[in-house]
Amino acid sequence: MRAWDVLQRRRPGEEWEHVGAVKAGDLEMALLLARETHFRHGEATDYAVRRRGDTEIHPAGDTTGIGGVIDRAYRRSEGYAGVGARLKKVHKLMAERGLVIDKARPPAHRARDGEDLHAG
Amino acid sequence: MTYEERVAAFKARIDAGEKIEAGQWMPDEYRQSLLKFIEMHANSEVMGCLPEREWIPRAPSLKRKLSLTAKVQDEAGHGQLLYRVAEELGKSREQMWDDLVNGRTKFHNVFHYPAETWGDVAVIGWLIDGAALVTQKALLDCSYLPYVRVMRRICAEESVHLRHGEELTLELVSGTDEQREMFQDAVNRWWRPIMHFFGPPSKPDKDVLLYWGIKTRSNEDLRQEFFSTYVPKLWDIGIAPPDPDLRYEDGEWIWSDPNWDEFWQVVKGNGPKTKERLDRRKQIWDHHAWIREVFEGAARVAV
Amino acid sequence: MPDEDGRLSLLLSLADDELIIGHRHSEWTGWAPHLEEDIAFSSIGQDEMAHARLLYELAEPLAGRTPDELALGRQPKEYRNAVICERPNGDWGYTIARHYLYDTADDVRTRALEASSWSDLADAVKVIRLEETYHLDHARAWFTRLAQGPVTARDRLTRGLEQAVAESLALFEAPAGEEALLADGVVARSSEDLLAEWLGQLGSDLEAASLDYVLAAHAPVGDLVPTSSGEAEERPTLEVPGIERRDGRWVHTGAFAGEGGRRGRHGEDFQALWEEMTALYRQVPGASW
Numbered sequence: 001m002r003a004w005d006v007l008q009r010r011r012p013g014e015e016w017e018h019v020g021a022v023k024a025g026d027l028e029m030a031l032l033l034a035r036e037t038h039f040r041h042g043e044a045t046d047y048a049v050r051r052r053g054d055t056e057i058h059p060a061g062d063t064t065g066i067g068g069v070i071d072r073a074y075r076r077s078e079g080y081a082g083v084g085a086r087l088k089k090v091h092k093l094m095a096e097r098g099l100v101i102d103k104a105r106p107p108a109h110r111a112r113d114g115e116d117l118h119a120g
Numbered sequence: 121m122t123y124e125e126r127v128a129a130f131k132a133r134i135d136a137g138e139k140i141e142a143g144q145w146m147p148d149e150y151r152q153s154l155l156k157f158i159e160m161h162a163n164s165e166v167m168g169c170l171p172e173r174e175w176i177p178r179a180p181s182l183k184r185k186l187s188l189t190a191k192v193q194d195e196a197g198h199g200q201l202l203y204r205v206a207e208e209l210g211k212s213r214e215q216m217w218d219d220l221v222n223g224r225t226k227f228h229n230v231f232h233y234p235a236e237t238w239g240d241v242a243v244i245g246w247l248i249d250g251a252a253l254v255t256q257k258a259l260l261d262c263s264y265l266p267y268v269r270v271m272r273r274i275c276a277e278e279s280v281h282l283r284h285g286e287e288l289t290l291e292l293v294s295g296t297d298e299q300r301e302m303f304q305d306a307v308n309r310w311w312r313p314i315m316h317f318f319g320p321p322s323k324p325d326k327d328v329l330l331y332w333g334i335k336t337r338s339n340e341d342l343r344q345e346f347f348s349t350y351v352p353k354l355w356d357i358g359i360a361p362p363d364p365d366l367r368y369e370d371g372e373w374i375w376s377d378p379n380w381d382e383f384w385q386v387v388k389g390n391g392p393k394t395k396e397r398l399d400r401r402k403q404i405w406d407h408h409a410w411i412r413e414v415f416e417g418a419a420r421v422a423v
Numbered sequence: 424m425p426d427e428d429g430r431l432s433l434l435l436s437l438a439d440d441e442l443i444i445g446h447r448h449s450e451w452t453g454w455a456p457h458l459e460e461d462i463a464f465s466s467i468g469q470d471e472m473a474h475a476r477l478l479y480e481l482a483e484p485l486a487g488r489t490p491d492e493l494a495l496g497r498q499p500k501e502y503r504n505a506v507i508c509e510r511p512n513g514d515w516g517y518t519i520a521r522h523y524l525y526d527t528a529d530d531v532r533t534r535a536l537e538a539s540s541w542s543d544l545a546d547a548v549k550v551i552r553l554e555e556t557y558h559l560d561h562a563r564a565w566f567t568r569l570a571q572g573p574v575t576a577r578d579r580l581t582r583g584l585e586q587a588v589a590e591s592l593a594l595f596e597a598p599a600g601e602e603a604l605l606a607d608g609v610v611a612r613s614s615e616d617l618l619a620e621w622l623g624q625l626g627s628d629l630e631a632a633s634l635d636y637v638l639a640a641h642a643p644v645g646d647l648v649p650t651s652s653g654e655a656e657e658r659p660t661l662e663v664p665g666i667e668r669r670d671g672r673w674v675h676t677g678a679f680a681g682e683g684g685r686r687g688r689h690g691e692d693f694q695a696l697w698e699e700m701t702a703l704y705r706q707v708p709g710a711s712w
Contacts, residue, residue, distance in 0.1 A: 001214070001412065001415045001416060003204075003207070020200075020201060020204060020270075021204050022200075022459045023213065023415075023457075023458075023459060024415065024459065025414060025415030025416065025568070026568075028564055029415075029564060029568070032463065032557075032560060032561055032564055033459040033460065033462075033463055034459075035463070035557070036459075036462050036463040036465075036466045037197060037200060037459050037462050037463070040193075040462070040466055041277075064553055064556055065553045065554045065556055065557055068466075068470070068473075068554065069550055069553045069554050070470075070473045070474070070477060070550060070551075070554065071473075072473075074183055074186045074187040074190060075186075075187060075190035075191075075194075075280070076280065077279065077280045077283065079187075079280075080280065080283035080284060080286075080287060083283045083286050083287050083290070086287070086290050087286065087290060087353065087356075087357070090290050090293060090294045090356075090357050091356040091357060093294060094293070094356065094357050094358040097358070099357075099358030100355065100356055100357075100358055101354075101355035101356075101358065101359075101360055102355070103355060103367060103368070104367065104368045104369065105348075105351070105352045105355070105368050106348045106352075106368055166453075166458070169452070169453030170453055173452055173453035173454075176449050176450070176452060177446060177449070177450060177696075177699050177700055178699055178700065178702060178703050179703075179712075180495070180703040180704045180707075180710070180712045181491050181495070181704070181712050182472065182475070182476045182479075182490055182491055182494050182495075184712055185446075185449075185472055186469055186472055186473060186476075189449045189452055189465060189468060189469050189472075190465075190469060192452050192453050192465070193452055193461075193462055193465040193466070193469075195453075196452070196453060196458060196461045196462055196465070197462050199458060200458045200459060200462065203458070213458075238703055238712070288712070291711055291712050292712075295707075295710055295711055295712075296707055296710055298707055298710075299707060299710060400454070401454075404454055404456055405456070407456075407514060408456035408457075408514070408515055410573065410575035410576050410579060411456050411457060411515060411576070412457075413572070413573045413575065413576065414568050414569065414572040414573065414576045415457070
């Protein structure tokens with residue numbers, strides 16, 4: 001089964017950028033599968049595939065609906081924007097109920113989770 | 121240059137913080153260690169789908185039905201990305217999948233266990249993903265760039281999963297007594313596998329992966345970071361890990377040494393759910409050989 | 424639940440179809456036979472469940488129940504999905520056959536609903552159809568590759584179609600109160616009319632793939648049959664299923680196989696699905712998750 005390189009670009013005329021690959025038996029399947037494998041989170045709307053070993057690039061053409069049309073907040077970071085604040089509220093609630101476990105902990109530890117790694 | 125000289129020069133570059141690109145020359149030992157490591161990582165992502173996906177049909181709201189499906193979908197996606205990197209190092213995905221379903225290769229211990237309740241879904245989504253994220257962020261400093269690039273994408277998606285898991289947790293701990301109990305019970309059952317997840321405290325000078333800059337931090341270092349990140353949060357929401365000795369003292373976390381026999385048994389393939397899950401994967405793989413034939417362009421029926 | 428309102432009945436029929444088939448599609452997540460396909464099919468399953476949610480939101484003021492209450496809080500006999508949706512996934516051959524039949528049928532009915540006089544529904548359907556384009560492309564791509572593929576692949580598809588085709592006609596079993604909806608223009612075309620269109624199209628597609636014998640296998644047995652005496656003896660017409668070829672086109676006659684889904688008549692497959700789908704929701708009533 002051949003690998004097909006998957007390419008994206010933000011605007012027509014820009015250079016294609018390699019983002020990964022898919023395994024598929026033919027061009028049409030490669031385009032169908034690449035769409036959800038690499039662009040289901042709205043990473044790009046303009047994409048193409050190129051069979052491994054070939055030079056020809058095959059743009060996807062019509063990409064209606066790519067990345068979803070209906071609200072997809074449940075699978076994007078903006079859907080969880082309030083979670084940190086929520087943790088603080090629940091902490092306060094637990095404190096009021098006397099349920100917080102008050103043991104020694106590292107000083108002012110800043111959790112590294114939640115960093116925006118798209119910027120990295 | 122002799123082979124040994126090339127290897128020494130390569131090692132010097134790694135030690136100087138240089139990164140290796142796809143297609144560049146690499147020592148056999150580097151390639152093999154890297155391939156094995158990434159293959160196990162890929163296996164873990166696809167096997168990691170299986171505990172949580174048991175709750176997709178049973179999710180208690182439409183929003184969670186959707187979000188859990190999306191999360192498991194992402195794990196499959198991570199497997200897809202990682203197998204691709206591994207393939208570039210010289211082993212086909214078909215071969216890797218065949219080895220996995222036939223029990224010849226390994227995957228992380230935590231994915232050999234069942235997800236018994238919705239509390240488990242929250243624990244997996246928050247604490248296990250949290251543990252994984254700690255190790256995965258360390259991999260951003262890996263010496264092999266194709267892996268680093270994929271890790272950036274994985275870490276970005278895992279950060280969303282983490283918030284999702286945190287949200288599930290917060291609903292449970294601030295919900296009914298039954299829901300709180302569900303979460304605490306899950307923490308009690310999952311704590312030891314999470315301790316095992318980071319691996320036994322390793323000897324850095326004997327660690328091949330550290331030697332080649334594939335891993336950049338020790339097991340214990342990562343486990344300590346996990347404690348610092350998650351234990352205070354658990355305490356703040358009134359949840360106690362089931363380790364009575366767990367405490368922060370003199371700048372480090374003290375914790376009870378877990379039973380490592382269980383760990384070794386599990387990663388050898390004797391976990392509670394190992395056989396059932398691999399058998400099912402194998403059954404689906406073997407049964408659907410006809411799909412692979414379609415994709416290979418096997419002889420078509422004249423219509 | 425009171426159901427004098429044909430609009431509620433229509434919404435629940437559509438929403439329940441989408442929820443139940445989305446539920447079935449999502450059962451492949453993590454297990455599908457090809458990794459990229461696992462991802463693609465999972466998106467399709469999520470889309471269907473998201474469409475269900477959208478339609479339940481429209482139904483909320485009519486039913487006096489929230490989307491979650493509608494999706495997870497009803498009794499089995501209150502669900503209006505066609506039974507084809509509740510059948511277990513089987514292997515990939517059945518899954519693709521059903522995916523193809525469902526999405527081509529859904530395309531016909533949603534296209535007609537774009538012309539609904541009820542603008543909220545028309546708007547929802549327009550958005551739904553933007554996502555359904557991919558489903559259709561996906562289903563057709565698989566259908567073609569299996570139909571034209573190696574012998575085993577074609578065989579698997581055929582078996583899937585044989586199992587699924589009869590019950591898929593009942594996707595066009597009319598919801599209660601359709602007459603009034605036609606009068607209002609909430610639906611522009613009757614279910615029977617849409618079924619005729621879909622069946623004609625299906626017949627052409629299957630003929631093009633030399634798979635139309637799948638339809639022929641379901642011809643009613645009520646035809647005149649010559650006896651050994653040479654006299655034609657009329658046999659009682661079987662109620663189900665009713666597909667026959669008339670004037671070069673495939674048409675529906677008689678009743679539906681799997682009839683009654685739209686009136687809440689479901690069997691063991693649905694019971695098992697419902698128990699699994701709703702157990703946790705019902706276990707802690709009113710809880711927030």
